[in-house]
Amino acid sequence: MHLKSVFDLSKALREKKVSSRELVVHFLKRIEERNPELNAFITVTQEQALKEADRADVLIARGEAGPLTGVPLAHKDLFCTLGVRTSCGSSMLDNFIAPYDATVVERCRDQGLVMVGKTNMDEFAMGSSNENSYYGPVRNPWSLDRVPGGSSGGSAAAVAARLVPLATCTDTGGSIRQPASLTGITGIKPTYGRVSRYGMIAFASSLDQGGAMGLSAADAALLLGAMAGFDERDSTSLARDQEQFTDNLEADIDGLRIGLPRQHFGEGLDPRVGACVEAAIEDYQRMGARIVEVDLENTDLSIPAYYVVAPAEASSNLARYDGVRFGHRTENPQGLEDFYKRSRSEGFGAEVKRRIMIGTYVLSAGYYDAYYLKAQQLRRIIKEDFQRAFEQADVLMGPTSPSVAFRLGEKLDDPVTMYLCDIYTNAVNLAGLPAMSIPAGFVESMPVGLHIIGNYFDEARLFNVAHRYQQVTDWHTRIPLGFE
Ligand code: GLN
Numbered sequence: 001m002h003l004k005s006v007f008d009l010s011k012a013l014r015e016k017k018v019s020s021r022e023l024v025v026h027f028l029k030r031i032e033e034r035n036p037e038l039n040a041f042i043t044v045t046q047e048q049a050l051k052e053a054d055r056a057d058v059l060i061a062r063g064e065a066g067p068l069t070g071v072p073l074a075h076k077d078l079f080c081t082l083g084v085r086t087s088c089g090s091s092m093l094d095n096f097i098a099p100y101d102a103t104v105v106e107r108c109r110d111q112g113l114v115m116v117g118k119t120n121m122d123e124f125a126m127g128s129s130n131e132n133s134y135y136g137p138v139r140n141p142w143s144l145d146r147v148p149g150g151s152s153g154g155s156a157a158a159v160a161a162r163l164v165p166l167a168t169c170t171d172t173g174g175s176i177r178q179p180a181s182l183t184g185i186t187g188i189k190p191t192y193g194r195v196s197r198y199g200m201i202a203f204a205s206s207l208d209q210g211g212a213m214g215l216s217a218a219d220a221a222l223l224l225g226a227m228a229g230f231d232e233r234d235s236t237s238l239a240r241d242q243e244q245f246t247d248n249l250e251a252d253i254d255g256l257r258i259g260l261p262r263q264h265f266g267e268g269l270d271p272r273v274g275a276c277v278e279a280a281i282e283d284y285q286r287m288g289a290r291i292v293e294v295d296l297e298n299t300d301l302s303i304p305a306y307y308v309v310a311p312a313e314a315s316s317n318l319a320r321y322d323g324v325r326f327g328h329r330t331e332n333p334q335g336l337e338d339f340y341k342r343s344r345s346e347g348f349g350a351e352v353k354r355r356i357m358i359g360t361y362v363l364s365a366g367y368y369d370a371y372y373l374k375a376q377q378l379r380r381i382i383k384e385d386f387q388r389a390f391e392q393a394d395v396l397m398g399p400t401s402p403s404v405a406f407r408l409g410e411k412l413d414d415p416v417t418m419y420l421c422d423i424y425t426n427a428v429n430l431a432g433l434p435a436m437s438i439p440a441g442f443v444e445s446m447p448v449g450l451h452i453i454g455n456y457f458d459e460a461r462l463f464n465v466a467h468r469y470q471q472v473t474d475w476h477t478r479i480p481l482g483f484e
Helices: 006-014 020-038 046-061 103-110 153-160 177-183 217-227 271-286 299-320 336-347 350-363 368-392 415-422 426-431 459-472
Strands: 041-044 072-076 114-119 166-171 186-189 209-214 257-261 290-294 395-399 435-443 446-454
Touching: 006 020, 006 046, 006 217, 020 041, 020 046, 020 072, 020 114, 020 153, 041 153, 046 114, 072 103, 072 153, 103 114, 103 217, 114 153, 153 166, 153 177, 153 209, 166 217, 177 186, 177 435, 177 446, 186 217, 186 459, 209 217, 217 435, 217 459, 257 271, 257 368, 271 290, 271 395, 271 435, 271 446, 271 459, 290 368, 299 350, 299 368, 299 415, 299 426, 350 368, 368 395, 368 426, 395 459, 435 459, 446 459
Parallel strands: 072 114, 072 166, 257 290, 257 395
Antiparallel strands: 041 114, 166 209, 186 209, 186 435, 395 446, 435 446
16 A cells, blocks of 8 residues: 555556545554654654544545545644654753644645654754754664754655655755655645745745755645645735646656756766766656757856855744743753743754854845855856746756765765755755755665756646656656565
Protein backbone atom coordinates (compact mmCIF):
# COMPACT_ATOMS: atom_id res chain seq x y z
CA MET A 1 0.00 0.00 0.00
CA HIS A 2 2.86 2.36 0.79
CA LEU A 3 4.16 1.98 -2.77
CA LYS A 4 1.04 3.37 -4.40
CA SER A 5 0.67 6.90 -5.69
CA VAL A 6 -1.82 9.22 -4.04
CA PHE A 7 -3.96 8.97 -7.16
CA ASP A 8 -4.13 5.20 -6.73
CA LEU A 9 -4.69 5.41 -2.97
CA SER A 10 -7.49 7.85 -3.56
CA LYS A 11 -9.08 5.54 -6.10
CA ALA A 12 -8.75 2.52 -3.81
CA LEU A 13 -10.39 4.50 -1.00
CA ARG A 14 -13.32 5.61 -3.10
CA GLU A 15 -13.81 2.15 -4.55
CA LYS A 16 -13.74 0.88 -0.96
CA LYS A 17 -10.89 -1.53 -1.67
CA VAL A 18 -9.29 -0.14 1.46
CA SER A 19 -10.60 2.03 4.28
CA SER A 20 -8.87 5.13 5.53
CA ARG A 21 -8.48 3.42 8.91
CA GLU A 22 -6.67 0.47 7.30
CA LEU A 23 -4.45 2.83 5.35
CA VAL A 24 -3.63 4.92 8.38
CA VAL A 25 -2.93 1.86 10.51
CA HIS A 26 -0.61 0.58 7.79
CA PHE A 27 1.41 3.80 7.68
CA LEU A 28 1.45 4.17 11.48
CA LYS A 29 2.90 0.69 11.69
CA ARG A 30 5.59 1.56 9.16
CA ILE A 31 6.41 4.68 11.14
CA GLU A 32 6.63 2.70 14.36
CA GLU A 33 8.93 0.13 12.77
CA ARG A 34 11.16 2.32 10.64
CA ASN A 35 11.22 5.76 12.24
CA PRO A 36 13.78 4.81 14.94
CA GLU A 37 16.43 4.46 12.19
CA LEU A 38 15.49 7.69 10.46
CA ASN A 39 14.29 10.01 13.23
CA ALA A 40 12.01 11.68 10.69
CA PHE A 41 9.18 12.28 13.15
CA ILE A 42 9.20 14.36 16.32
CA THR A 43 5.62 13.49 17.21
CA VAL A 44 3.33 10.71 16.01
CA THR A 45 -0.36 11.44 16.49
CA GLN A 46 -1.73 7.92 16.47
CA GLU A 47 -4.98 8.40 18.36
CA GLN A 48 -6.00 11.58 16.61
CA ALA A 49 -5.11 10.02 13.25
CA LEU A 50 -7.39 7.05 13.83
CA LYS A 51 -10.25 9.36 14.75
CA GLU A 52 -9.70 11.44 11.65
CA ALA A 53 -9.51 8.27 9.55
CA ASP A 54 -12.86 7.10 10.89
CA ARG A 55 -14.34 10.47 10.03
CA ALA A 56 -12.92 10.17 6.51
CA ASP A 57 -14.45 6.72 6.16
CA VAL A 58 -17.85 8.14 7.04
CA LEU A 59 -17.48 10.81 4.35
CA ILE A 60 -16.39 8.19 1.82
CA ALA A 61 -19.36 5.98 2.70
CA ARG A 62 -21.69 8.94 2.20
CA GLY A 63 -20.11 9.69 -1.18
CA GLU A 64 -18.89 13.05 0.09
CA ALA A 65 -15.18 12.38 -0.34
CA GLY A 66 -12.76 14.60 -2.23
CA PRO A 67 -9.64 13.26 -3.93
CA LEU A 68 -7.60 13.51 -0.73
CA THR A 69 -10.16 12.31 1.80
CA GLY A 70 -8.68 9.59 3.97
CA VAL A 71 -5.10 9.95 2.67
CA PRO A 72 -2.42 10.15 5.41
CA LEU A 73 0.01 13.07 5.59
CA ALA A 74 2.62 14.54 7.92
CA HIS A 75 3.15 18.20 8.76
CA LYS A 76 6.52 19.79 9.24
CA ASP A 77 6.75 20.62 12.92
CA LEU A 78 6.53 24.36 12.39
CA PHE A 79 2.89 24.37 11.31
CA CYS A 80 0.87 25.04 14.45
CA THR A 81 -1.48 22.24 15.35
CA LEU A 82 -4.22 22.75 17.91
CA GLY A 83 -3.59 20.54 20.93
CA VAL A 84 -0.50 18.84 19.46
CA ARG A 85 3.02 20.03 20.29
CA THR A 86 4.67 22.31 17.69
CA SER A 87 8.39 22.32 18.52
CA CYS A 88 9.97 23.92 15.44
CA GLY A 89 12.87 21.56 16.12
CA SER A 90 13.84 23.69 19.12
CA SER A 91 14.24 23.13 22.83
CA MET A 92 12.72 26.61 23.11
CA LEU A 93 9.35 25.24 21.98
CA ASP A 94 9.68 21.71 23.32
CA ASN A 95 6.72 22.40 25.61
CA PHE A 96 4.66 24.52 23.19
CA ILE A 97 1.16 23.42 22.35
CA ALA A 98 -0.48 25.87 19.99
CA PRO A 99 -3.99 27.03 20.82
CA TYR A 100 -4.95 27.06 17.12
CA ASP A 101 -4.30 25.38 13.77
CA ALA A 102 -2.24 26.95 11.00
CA THR A 103 -4.28 27.71 7.88
CA VAL A 104 -2.38 24.97 6.05
CA VAL A 105 -3.29 22.43 8.72
CA GLU A 106 -6.91 23.56 8.72
CA ARG A 107 -7.16 23.33 4.92
CA CYS A 108 -5.57 19.90 4.77
CA ARG A 109 -8.06 18.69 7.36
CA ASP A 110 -10.95 20.26 5.44
CA GLN A 111 -9.87 18.22 2.42
CA GLY A 112 -10.03 15.08 4.54
CA LEU A 113 -6.28 14.48 4.78
CA VAL A 114 -5.35 12.58 7.94
CA MET A 115 -2.39 13.88 9.93
CA VAL A 116 -0.24 11.03 11.27
CA GLY A 117 2.47 13.17 12.84
CA LYS A 118 4.84 16.11 12.85
CA THR A 119 8.19 15.86 11.14
CA ASN A 120 11.68 16.64 12.34
CA MET A 121 13.45 19.73 11.05
CA ASP A 122 16.42 22.00 11.60
CA GLU A 123 15.80 24.30 14.54
CA PHE A 124 13.60 27.19 13.36
CA ALA A 125 14.21 25.93 9.80
CA MET A 126 17.82 27.09 9.86
CA GLY A 127 20.04 24.57 8.16
CA SER A 128 20.71 22.39 5.15
CA SER A 129 21.35 19.02 6.75
CA ASN A 130 18.84 18.53 9.55
CA GLU A 131 21.67 18.28 12.02
CA ASN A 132 20.53 21.44 13.81
CA SER A 133 17.47 19.82 15.35
CA TYR A 134 17.14 19.67 19.13
CA TYR A 135 15.61 16.21 18.54
CA GLY A 136 18.71 14.88 16.82
CA PRO A 137 19.62 14.54 13.17
CA VAL A 138 17.40 12.91 10.55
CA ARG A 139 19.05 10.18 8.49
CA ASN A 140 18.77 9.73 4.75
CA PRO A 141 16.92 6.50 3.88
CA TRP A 142 19.24 6.01 0.87
CA SER A 143 22.21 5.73 3.21
CA LEU A 144 21.80 6.05 6.94
CA ASP A 145 25.18 7.71 7.44
CA ARG A 146 24.19 10.60 5.18
CA VAL A 147 22.06 13.68 5.79
CA PRO A 148 18.64 14.06 4.16
CA GLY A 149 19.18 17.79 3.61
CA GLY A 150 17.35 20.50 5.47
CA SER A 151 15.53 22.12 6.90
CA SER A 152 12.51 20.00 5.83
CA GLY A 153 14.61 16.83 6.14
CA GLY A 154 12.11 14.96 8.29
CA SER A 155 9.31 15.47 5.76
CA ALA A 156 11.62 14.45 2.90
CA ALA A 157 12.98 11.33 4.62
CA ALA A 158 9.48 10.28 5.67
CA VAL A 159 8.17 10.48 2.10
CA ALA A 160 11.29 8.88 0.57
CA ALA A 161 11.11 5.95 3.00
CA ARG A 162 7.40 5.54 2.24
CA LEU A 163 6.42 6.25 5.86
CA VAL A 164 3.80 8.67 4.58
CA PRO A 165 2.65 9.47 1.03
CA LEU A 166 2.56 13.26 1.43
CA ALA A 167 4.14 15.87 3.66
CA THR A 168 4.04 19.61 4.09
CA CYS A 169 7.30 21.55 4.24
CA THR A 170 8.65 25.09 4.04
CA ASP A 171 11.35 26.80 2.03
CA THR A 172 13.13 30.02 3.01
CA GLY A 173 16.28 29.49 0.96
CA GLY A 174 15.96 25.94 -0.36
CA SER A 175 14.52 23.87 2.48
CA ILE A 176 11.96 22.09 0.33
CA ARG A 177 13.96 21.60 -2.84
CA GLN A 178 17.34 20.65 -1.35
CA PRO A 179 16.02 17.83 0.90
CA ALA A 180 13.72 16.68 -1.92
CA SER A 181 16.78 16.47 -4.15
CA LEU A 182 18.92 14.66 -1.57
CA THR A 183 16.24 12.06 -0.83
CA GLY A 184 14.97 11.48 -4.38
CA ILE A 185 11.45 12.86 -4.06
CA THR A 186 9.38 15.66 -5.61
CA GLY A 187 9.03 18.96 -3.76
CA ILE A 188 7.59 22.32 -4.72
CA LYS A 189 8.03 25.77 -3.26
CA PRO A 190 5.25 27.91 -4.72
CA THR A 191 5.24 31.61 -5.55
CA TYR A 192 5.61 33.73 -2.41
CA GLY A 193 2.11 34.45 -1.12
CA ARG A 194 0.41 31.37 -2.60
CA VAL A 195 0.31 29.45 0.67
CA SER A 196 -0.78 31.16 3.85
CA ARG A 197 1.88 31.73 6.49
CA TYR A 198 -0.72 32.05 9.22
CA GLY A 199 0.27 29.67 11.98
CA MET A 200 3.53 28.80 10.26
CA ILE A 201 6.29 29.68 12.71
CA ALA A 202 8.26 32.52 11.15
CA PHE A 203 11.96 32.37 10.29
CA ALA A 204 12.38 35.08 7.62
CA SER A 205 8.92 36.35 6.77
CA SER A 206 9.69 37.85 3.36
CA LEU A 207 11.23 34.57 2.17
CA ASP A 208 9.32 31.79 4.00
CA GLN A 209 6.85 29.82 1.93
CA GLY A 210 5.01 26.58 2.63
CA GLY A 211 4.88 23.86 0.02
CA ALA A 212 4.34 20.20 -0.74
CA MET A 213 6.33 16.98 -0.96
CA GLY A 214 5.29 13.70 -2.55
CA LEU A 215 6.67 10.90 -4.67
CA SER A 216 5.57 12.49 -7.95
CA ALA A 217 4.59 15.82 -9.43
CA ALA A 218 1.00 14.61 -9.71
CA ASP A 219 0.87 13.79 -5.99
CA ALA A 220 2.52 17.04 -4.96
CA ALA A 221 0.08 18.94 -7.20
CA LEU A 222 -2.84 17.43 -5.32
CA LEU A 223 -1.42 18.45 -1.96
CA LEU A 224 -0.47 21.96 -3.03
CA GLY A 225 -4.00 22.41 -4.38
CA ALA A 226 -5.32 21.66 -0.90
CA MET A 227 -2.88 24.01 0.84
CA ALA A 228 -2.90 27.06 -1.43
CA GLY A 229 -5.32 29.96 -1.68
CA PHE A 230 -6.04 33.40 -0.30
CA ASP A 231 -6.13 33.82 3.47
CA GLU A 232 -7.18 37.10 5.00
CA ARG A 233 -5.21 36.22 8.14
CA ASP A 234 -1.91 36.52 6.24
CA SER A 235 -1.30 40.06 4.98
CA THR A 236 1.08 38.80 2.26
CA SER A 237 -1.38 36.22 0.96
CA LEU A 238 -2.22 36.69 -2.70
CA ALA A 239 -5.81 37.29 -3.65
CA ARG A 240 -6.04 34.78 -6.48
CA ASP A 241 -8.64 32.21 -7.29
CA GLN A 242 -8.09 28.69 -6.07
CA GLU A 243 -6.33 26.70 -8.79
CA GLN A 244 -6.48 23.04 -9.67
CA PHE A 245 -2.82 22.30 -10.19
CA THR A 246 -3.62 18.88 -11.64
CA ASP A 247 -5.67 20.21 -14.60
CA ASN A 248 -2.69 20.93 -16.79
CA LEU A 249 -0.52 17.87 -16.03
CA GLU A 250 -0.84 16.18 -19.40
CA ALA A 251 -0.39 19.25 -21.60
CA ASP A 252 2.03 18.90 -24.49
CA ILE A 253 5.46 20.40 -23.88
CA ASP A 254 6.49 20.51 -27.53
CA GLY A 255 8.15 23.88 -28.10
CA LEU A 256 8.73 24.54 -24.38
CA ARG A 257 11.62 26.96 -23.98
CA ILE A 258 14.00 25.73 -21.30
CA GLY A 259 16.50 28.29 -20.07
CA LEU A 260 19.78 26.98 -18.73
CA PRO A 261 21.38 29.52 -16.40
CA ARG A 262 25.08 29.44 -17.25
CA GLN A 263 25.98 30.18 -13.63
CA HIS A 264 24.25 26.98 -12.45
CA PHE A 265 26.65 24.73 -14.35
CA GLY A 266 29.98 26.22 -13.35
CA GLU A 267 32.53 25.82 -10.62
CA GLY A 268 31.42 24.08 -7.45
CA LEU A 269 29.08 21.66 -9.20
CA ASP A 270 29.95 17.97 -8.90
CA PRO A 271 30.43 17.04 -12.59
CA ARG A 272 28.59 13.74 -12.05
CA VAL A 273 25.55 15.66 -10.80
CA GLY A 274 25.92 17.96 -13.79
CA ALA A 275 25.92 14.94 -16.13
CA CYS A 276 22.60 13.66 -14.69
CA VAL A 277 21.05 17.08 -15.14
CA GLU A 278 22.30 17.30 -18.72
CA ALA A 279 20.86 13.86 -19.47
CA ALA A 280 17.49 15.02 -18.13
CA ILE A 281 17.65 18.07 -20.35
CA GLU A 282 18.30 15.82 -23.34
CA ASP A 283 15.19 13.86 -22.40
CA TYR A 284 13.29 17.13 -22.54
CA GLN A 285 14.74 17.93 -25.94
CA ARG A 286 13.50 14.57 -27.20
CA MET A 287 10.05 15.61 -25.99
CA GLY A 288 10.25 18.70 -28.17
CA ALA A 289 11.65 21.30 -25.77
CA ARG A 290 14.06 23.94 -27.02
CA ILE A 291 17.13 24.99 -25.07
CA VAL A 292 18.28 28.56 -24.58
CA GLU A 293 21.20 29.68 -22.53
CA VAL A 294 20.37 32.41 -20.03
CA ASP A 295 22.39 34.54 -17.68
CA LEU A 296 21.69 34.90 -14.00
CA GLU A 297 24.61 37.22 -13.68
CA ASN A 298 24.28 37.92 -10.00
CA THR A 299 23.98 34.33 -8.81
CA ASP A 300 27.10 34.63 -6.68
CA LEU A 301 25.54 37.53 -4.78
CA SER A 302 22.53 35.56 -3.68
CA ILE A 303 24.22 33.76 -0.76
CA PRO A 304 25.63 36.98 0.72
CA ALA A 305 22.30 38.79 0.21
CA TYR A 306 20.34 35.90 1.70
CA TYR A 307 22.63 35.66 4.74
CA VAL A 308 21.94 39.28 5.55
CA VAL A 309 18.20 39.40 4.85
CA ALA A 310 17.30 36.06 6.45
CA PRO A 311 19.20 36.56 9.74
CA ALA A 312 17.92 40.16 9.97
CA GLU A 313 14.31 39.01 9.76
CA ALA A 314 15.04 36.04 12.00
CA SER A 315 16.53 38.22 14.72
CA SER A 316 13.35 40.23 14.76
CA ASN A 317 10.96 37.27 14.51
CA LEU A 318 12.72 35.33 17.25
CA ALA A 319 12.68 38.25 19.68
CA ARG A 320 9.30 36.98 20.88
CA TYR A 321 10.86 33.95 22.56
CA ASP A 322 11.67 35.57 25.85
CA GLY A 323 10.37 32.94 28.23
CA VAL A 324 7.52 35.16 29.41
CA ARG A 325 4.40 34.07 27.58
CA PHE A 326 5.44 30.72 26.18
CA GLY A 327 8.46 28.62 25.38
CA HIS A 328 11.41 27.68 27.54
CA ARG A 329 11.75 29.60 30.83
CA THR A 330 14.88 29.50 32.95
CA GLU A 331 14.77 28.57 36.61
CA ASN A 332 15.69 30.84 39.53
CA PRO A 333 16.66 33.93 37.53
CA GLN A 334 18.58 36.71 39.26
CA GLY A 335 16.49 39.60 38.00
CA LEU A 336 14.77 40.40 34.71
CA GLU A 337 17.81 40.72 32.49
CA ASP A 338 19.19 37.42 33.73
CA PHE A 339 15.76 35.90 33.11
CA TYR A 340 15.77 36.91 29.44
CA LYS A 341 19.40 36.10 28.93
CA ARG A 342 19.28 32.64 30.41
CA SER A 343 15.91 31.68 28.95
CA ARG A 344 17.19 32.53 25.48
CA SER A 345 20.67 31.08 25.85
CA GLU A 346 19.28 27.82 27.20
CA GLY A 347 16.42 27.59 24.71
CA PHE A 348 18.22 28.26 21.41
CA GLY A 349 20.85 26.11 19.70
CA ALA A 350 24.15 27.32 18.26
CA GLU A 351 23.03 27.99 14.66
CA VAL A 352 19.99 29.96 15.79
CA LYS A 353 22.16 32.08 18.08
CA ARG A 354 24.59 32.69 15.24
CA ARG A 355 21.76 33.97 13.04
CA ILE A 356 20.33 36.17 15.78
CA MET A 357 23.74 37.76 16.31
CA ILE A 358 24.33 38.34 12.59
CA GLY A 359 20.82 39.70 12.19
CA THR A 360 21.06 42.06 15.13
CA TYR A 361 24.39 43.30 13.88
CA VAL A 362 23.28 44.05 10.31
CA LEU A 363 20.22 45.90 11.57
CA SER A 364 22.05 48.02 14.12
CA ALA A 365 22.48 51.75 13.68
CA GLY A 366 25.54 52.51 11.58
CA TYR A 367 25.55 49.10 9.88
CA TYR A 368 22.03 49.07 8.50
CA ASP A 369 22.96 51.00 5.34
CA ALA A 370 26.15 49.03 4.77
CA TYR A 371 24.55 45.61 5.08
CA TYR A 372 20.78 45.40 5.23
CA LEU A 373 20.04 48.15 2.73
CA LYS A 374 22.75 46.82 0.40
CA ALA A 375 21.28 43.33 0.61
CA GLN A 376 17.84 44.68 -0.31
CA GLN A 377 19.39 46.34 -3.37
CA LEU A 378 21.04 43.06 -4.36
CA ARG A 379 17.70 41.40 -3.96
CA ARG A 380 16.26 43.71 -6.59
CA ILE A 381 18.99 43.07 -9.15
CA ILE A 382 18.73 39.30 -8.56
CA LYS A 383 15.03 39.55 -9.28
CA GLU A 384 15.69 41.53 -12.44
CA ASP A 385 18.07 38.80 -13.67
CA PHE A 386 15.19 36.34 -13.45
CA GLN A 387 12.79 38.71 -15.18
CA ARG A 388 15.19 39.00 -18.11
CA ALA A 389 15.67 35.22 -18.22
CA PHE A 390 11.91 34.68 -18.37
CA GLU A 391 11.69 36.86 -21.46
CA GLN A 392 13.69 34.16 -23.26
CA ALA A 393 12.52 31.02 -21.49
CA ASP A 394 9.33 29.48 -20.08
CA VAL A 395 11.12 27.61 -17.30
CA LEU A 396 14.70 27.48 -16.08
CA MET A 397 16.49 24.23 -15.28
CA GLY A 398 19.65 23.21 -13.49
CA PRO A 399 20.83 21.13 -10.57
CA THR A 400 18.99 21.65 -7.27
CA SER A 401 22.08 21.04 -5.22
CA PRO A 402 25.77 21.09 -6.18
CA SER A 403 26.33 17.60 -4.75
CA VAL A 404 24.44 14.54 -3.59
CA ALA A 405 23.76 13.99 0.13
CA PHE A 406 26.90 14.35 2.23
CA ARG A 407 27.82 12.43 5.37
CA LEU A 408 26.55 13.36 8.81
CA GLY A 409 29.01 15.67 10.50
CA GLU A 410 30.86 16.43 7.26
CA LYS A 411 29.95 20.12 7.09
CA LEU A 412 28.97 20.77 10.69
CA ASP A 413 32.09 22.69 11.67
CA ASP A 414 31.98 24.93 8.65
CA PRO A 415 28.83 27.05 8.44
CA VAL A 416 29.89 28.77 5.22
CA THR A 417 30.26 25.46 3.34
CA MET A 418 26.86 24.51 4.70
CA TYR A 419 25.41 27.82 3.45
CA LEU A 420 26.75 27.08 -0.04
CA CYS A 421 24.39 24.09 -0.33
CA ASP A 422 21.74 26.63 -1.34
CA ILE A 423 23.74 28.29 -4.08
CA TYR A 424 21.14 27.43 -6.77
CA THR A 425 18.04 27.70 -4.63
CA ASN A 426 18.05 30.79 -2.46
CA ALA A 427 17.97 33.39 -5.26
CA VAL A 428 14.53 31.95 -6.05
CA ASN A 429 13.32 32.92 -2.58
CA LEU A 430 14.86 36.37 -2.81
CA ALA A 431 12.85 36.83 -6.03
CA GLY A 432 9.68 35.13 -4.68
CA LEU A 433 9.44 32.70 -7.63
CA PRO A 434 8.01 29.16 -7.66
CA ALA A 435 10.41 26.24 -8.14
CA MET A 436 10.56 22.52 -7.69
CA SER A 437 12.98 19.63 -7.47
CA ILE A 438 12.36 16.26 -9.11
CA PRO A 439 14.51 13.11 -9.11
CA ALA A 440 16.76 12.84 -12.17
CA GLY A 441 19.34 10.12 -11.56
CA PHE A 442 21.87 8.80 -9.10
CA VAL A 443 25.51 9.38 -8.21
CA GLU A 444 27.14 6.88 -5.84
CA SER A 445 23.66 5.35 -5.36
CA MET A 446 22.46 8.70 -4.00
CA PRO A 447 19.64 10.65 -5.71
CA VAL A 448 20.21 13.74 -7.85
CA GLY A 449 17.56 16.45 -8.17
CA LEU A 450 16.61 18.51 -11.21
CA HIS A 451 15.71 22.09 -10.28
CA ILE A 452 12.90 23.65 -12.33
CA ILE A 453 12.20 27.33 -11.75
CA GLY A 454 9.02 28.96 -13.02
CA ASN A 455 7.78 32.47 -13.52
CA TYR A 456 5.38 33.99 -10.96
CA PHE A 457 2.17 31.92 -10.53
CA ASP A 458 3.37 29.34 -13.03
CA GLU A 459 3.04 26.36 -10.66
CA ALA A 460 0.64 24.58 -13.03
CA ARG A 461 3.28 24.71 -15.73
CA LEU A 462 5.97 23.43 -13.35
CA PHE A 463 3.80 20.45 -12.47
CA ASN A 464 3.11 19.82 -16.15
CA VAL A 465 6.79 19.97 -17.10
CA ALA A 466 7.74 17.69 -14.18
CA HIS A 467 4.92 15.25 -14.84
CA ARG A 468 5.82 14.81 -18.50
CA TYR A 469 9.36 13.91 -17.47
CA GLN A 470 8.07 11.45 -14.88
CA GLN A 471 6.00 9.76 -17.58
CA VAL A 472 9.14 8.88 -19.55
CA THR A 473 11.52 8.19 -16.64
CA ASP A 474 11.31 6.06 -13.51
CA TRP A 475 13.72 7.84 -11.13
CA HIS A 476 10.82 8.93 -8.95
CA THR A 477 9.65 5.34 -8.48
CA ARG A 478 12.98 4.06 -7.11
CA ILE A 479 12.86 2.99 -3.49
CA PRO A 480 15.71 3.12 -0.97
CA LEU A 481 17.04 -0.37 -0.34
CA GLY A 482 15.36 -1.96 2.66
CA PHE A 483 12.32 0.37 2.56
CA GLU A 484 10.38 -1.53 -0.13
N1 GLN B 1 19.65 26.37 4.32
C1 GLN B 1 19.08 27.68 4.38
C2 GLN B 1 19.26 28.27 5.75
O1 GLN B 1 19.86 27.64 6.54
C3 GLN B 1 17.63 27.64 4.00
C4 GLN B 1 16.77 27.14 5.07
C5 GLN B 1 15.31 27.18 4.68
O2 GLN B 1 14.97 27.24 3.52
N2 GLN B 1 14.46 27.15 5.69
O3 GLN B 1 18.83 29.33 6.03
